[in-house]
Amino acid sequence: MKSRRKNRKALLLTLIAVLLMGVLSVGDNSPLRTALSALTGGIFSLTAKAASGLSEPSAEELAEENERLKSENASLQKALAENLELRGENKTLWSYFGLKKSAPGLELVPAFVLRRAATDDFGGFTLGAGSDLGVKTNDAVICESGLVGRVVAVDGSACRVATILSPGSRVAVTDGESSDSGILTSRDGNPAITQLPEKHNIKTGDLILTSGEGGIYPPGIIAGTVSELKTDPYDSSVYAVVEPAADFEELSEAAVVVAFSAKGVTKAE
Amino acid sequence: MRAALISSELFALYILENTPQLSLNPGGAKPLFLVAAAISLTSDEVIPATVYGAVCGALTDLESGSVGFFAVGLTLLCYFQSSLLHTSFKRNLPSLWLLSLGSAAVIFGADFLTRLIFGGVIWQRCLIRAALTYLCVLPLSAVNFRRNNDEE
Known part of the structure; x- marks a missing residue:
């Protein structure tokens, strides 16, 4: 009887602690998430890099993919130039292999994919770039293939990204x-x-x-x-x-768009 | 000493679960190692089992948002399962596995309903995730089973 009372008291205290953790984990730069990112960030950087190294392609596969990407990029650039109204300059995709052309005011913060929540069925992940690098909630996220999604939560050193597959993405x-x-x-x-x-x-x-x-x-x-x-x-x-365009499950790097010329500008009807 | 070992185990499982490309994901679903560990630790005393449930649940929740569903769910499930194991069931591995099956069904059933109500459920992945997590419970129970007699 005494131990049952003791157990119930422990359960109540644990539930109160869980409630407190819940409050401390809500919102951007939440103390609990910031502390966890700070504690585990270094470990996840190492393990994420080690894990992506396990599936690295061979030199031949890389050369083949490079040729295919060059050819695809050339035809994409041609299609963009022919079909889109541009103001006098072509826009191409940002590439992490050094193929960059400037777009007016586009500022990127590249980062590694640190963690993937096992409960996320829509390809979401955590990037190793947080408010310390100017990342904010609702910043767009892209990769060398194209659009990935947007930032849904930020803490000091990392941000959580929801892909375009996520319910509610528009x-x-x-x-x-x-x-x-x-x-x-x-x-x-x-x-x-x-x-x-x-x-x-x-x-x-x-x-x-x-x-x-x-x-x-x-x-x-x-x-x-x-x-x-x-x-x-x-x-x-x-x-x-x-x-x-992007393979969300295989992504190991992405970039947060922290600024671009028309950011925050909504077209008036 | 046991608490330190279990903490190390939970930390290692946390890293394994959330590091990209480190664990298998058949059909796009990954097992929840922390949930499996929490359920397997219910052979411990009721109070430690409850705390392990809360910690594992909180760590699972933090990766996908804020602490909530799994933290509360696992706290309650681990409390009840541990209590049952120490009072109404014979404290051995088959009983633990049987009770774990029920617990896994409850937590993943509730997870499925929550996703259905609040948007975005891929039922095939929910089913695969539940099955894989329960499969992880079996070996983890054997490793974590508390063999000391704790009867008063």
């Missing part, structure tokens, strides 16, 4: 071929463009780029390619399923 996009606009959201864990105009010209294989509307994602970042056009059974609207 990105204003435009079709590189037809210039039709829509919103890229997540449907059953796959990105899809909804709110398409009634008379649209989107077709499979089209390149989808961010439009920059809303001021969160910089314009001209490749989000993916259209893989399928489907009809919603509930309202008969057409939506386009998109194959994302």
Whole structure:
């Protein structure tokens, strides 16, 4: 009887401690998450680098991939130049292999993927760049292949990233071929463009780029390619399923877009 | 001494669970090693088992957001499972495995419902994650099973 009372008291105290931890872990730069990142950041940098080294491709595979990427990049640049209205300068993807061309005001903070939560089914991860490097909540995240997602939580030395596969993700996009606009959201864990105009010209294989509307994602970042056009059974609207440009599960590095010219600017209707 | 060993084990499992590409993820789902460890530690006394549950739950929650679901869920589950194991069941591995099956079903069932209600559930991954986590409970129970007689 005495031990049962003692156990119940311990349970109550533990639940109060859990509640307190819950309060201390909410919001940006929360004390608990900051302390945990500071304690384990060094270890995760080592283990993440060691783990990515286990799956490193051979020199031949790298050379082959380099040639393929060069050729793809050349055709993407040509498509962008021909189909998008630019102000006199081409925009290309930021590459971590030194292939960079400046976009007005675009500032990137590159970082390694430190951790991946086992409970996240949508490719989310923690990057080793926090408020100490100017990263803020809602900053866009990109990789050398294209758009990844956005920052959803920040602490002193790391930030948590939700990919475009996450429920609730919304990105204003435009079709590189037809210039039709829509919103890229997540449907059953796959990105899809909804709110398409009634008379649209989107077709499979089209390149989808961010439009920059809303001021969160910089314009001209490749989000993916259209893989399928489907009809919603509930309202008969057409939506386009998109194959994302980035492989979220295999990503080992990404960059946070901390500034770009139209950041925070929302287009007035 | 046991507490220090268990703390090291939990820390190692935390690193293993969250380091990218370090653990297998069939079908895109990874086992929750910390949840498996918490459930396997219910052979301990009730109070330590409850605390291990809270710590493992909090560490699991912190990676995906703020402390909440797994912290509270595992605290309660570990408390009840440990109490049952010390009062109503014979304290051995088969009993632990049987009770762990029930606990895993409860926590992952609740996780599935939470995801369904608050948006975004891929049921196949939930099922694979639950199965893999329970499979991890089996060897961890054998390692962590407290063999000393703790009856009053």
